[in-house]
Amino acid sequence: xxxxxxxxxxxxxxxxxxxxxxxxxxxxxxxxxxxxxxxxxxxxxxxxxxxxxxxxxxxxxxxxxxxxxxxxxxxxxxxxxxxxxxxxxxxxxxxxxxxxxxxxxxxxxxxxxxx
Amino acid sequence: xxxxxxxxxxxxxxxxxxxxxxxxxxxxxxxxxxxxxxxxxxxxxxxxxxxxxxxxxxxxxxxxxxxxxxxxxxxxxxxxxxxxxxxxxxxxxxxxxxxxxxxxxxxxxxxx
Numbered sequence: 151x152x153x154x155x156x157x158x159x160x161x162x163x164x165x166x167x168x169x170x171x172x173x174x175x176x177x178x179x180x181x182x183x184x185x186x187x188x189x190x191x192x193x194x195x196x197x198x199x200x201x202x203x204x205x206x207x208x209x210x211x212x213x214x215x216x217x218x219x220x221x222x223x224x225x226x227x228x229x230x231x232x233x234x235x236x237x238x239x240x241x242x243x244x245x246x247x248x249x250x251x252x253x254x255x256x257x258x259x260x261x262x263x264x265x
Numbered sequence: 266x267x268x269x270x271x272x273x274x275x276x277x278x279x280x281x282x283x284x285x286x287x288x289x290x291x292x293x294x295x296x297x298x299x300x301x302x303x304x305x306x307x308x309x310x311x312x313x314x315x316x317x318x319x320x321x322x323x324x325x326x327x328x329x330x331x332x333x334x335x336x337x338x339x340x341x342x343x344x345x346x347x348x349x350x351x352x353x354x355x356x357x358x359x360x361x362x363x364x365x366x367x368x369x370x371x372x373x374x375x376x377x
Contacts, residue, residue, distance in 0.1 A: 154308075181362060183364070183365075185365075192354075192367050192368070192369045192370060193309070193354060193356075193365075193367040194367075195364040195365060195366070198363075198364055200362075206363070206364050208364065240308055240309070244361065244362050246362075250360060250361060250362065251360060251361050251362020251363075252361055252362065253297075253299055253311055253314055253361045254299075254311075254361070254362070254365065255311060256301070256308035256309045256310070256311075257308050258306075258307055258308045259307075259308050
């Protein structure tokens with residue numbers, strides 16, 4: 151079974167530009183989560199999508215947004231890029247089962263560098 | 266909101282020795298505590314998790330203990346091997362599918 155996949159693996163942008171990151175969850179998983187892993191700041195929760203709806207949002211400005219498509223894949227958009235947006239962006243997915251929602255499995259991440 | 270603290274930030278052990286990483290959390294409503302291992306250039310990989318109705322869980326050389334009263338949980342790795350070298354993260358959430366709040370990570374180095 152394929153794991154969570156993310157594209158691109160690396161992305162270089164300049165300040166003020168927009169970045170689009172993509173994530174495909176594990177087959178059968180309906181929830182997608184986005185986390186930011188910036189140097190020295192650890193892993194911070196960004197967004198959670200489930201069945202196409204935004205379920206929860208972390209403490210990030212509105213220029214961080216995303217969406218989930220009918221096939222459960224997801225896109226993270228970062229507008230008006232700032233230097234401090236440079237980080238590894240991780241996507242995770244989980245599935246719903248009889249006992250509730252299962253744990254989150256992470257993809258390899260997209261490394262975004264803002265110059 | 267939830268706050269998770271993790272100690273130590275770095276841990277160096279001799280191959281074959283045990284490694285222990287400790288985490289504390291602030292929100293008594295947290296009920297789910299996973300541990301992830303992250304190797305260089307890769308995403309975090311789940312290695313073990315525990316729910317609040319369980320005090321201890323083992324999987325081969327890895328064990329996790331949870332003290333809900335004290336709001337702390339620990340990861341124990343026995344008979345460490347060089348391939349255990351990585352960064353380990355603890356996390357807490359109200360349920361498995363809810364947002365995870367991570368500790369700051371522990372860099373473990375196993376010396377052959």
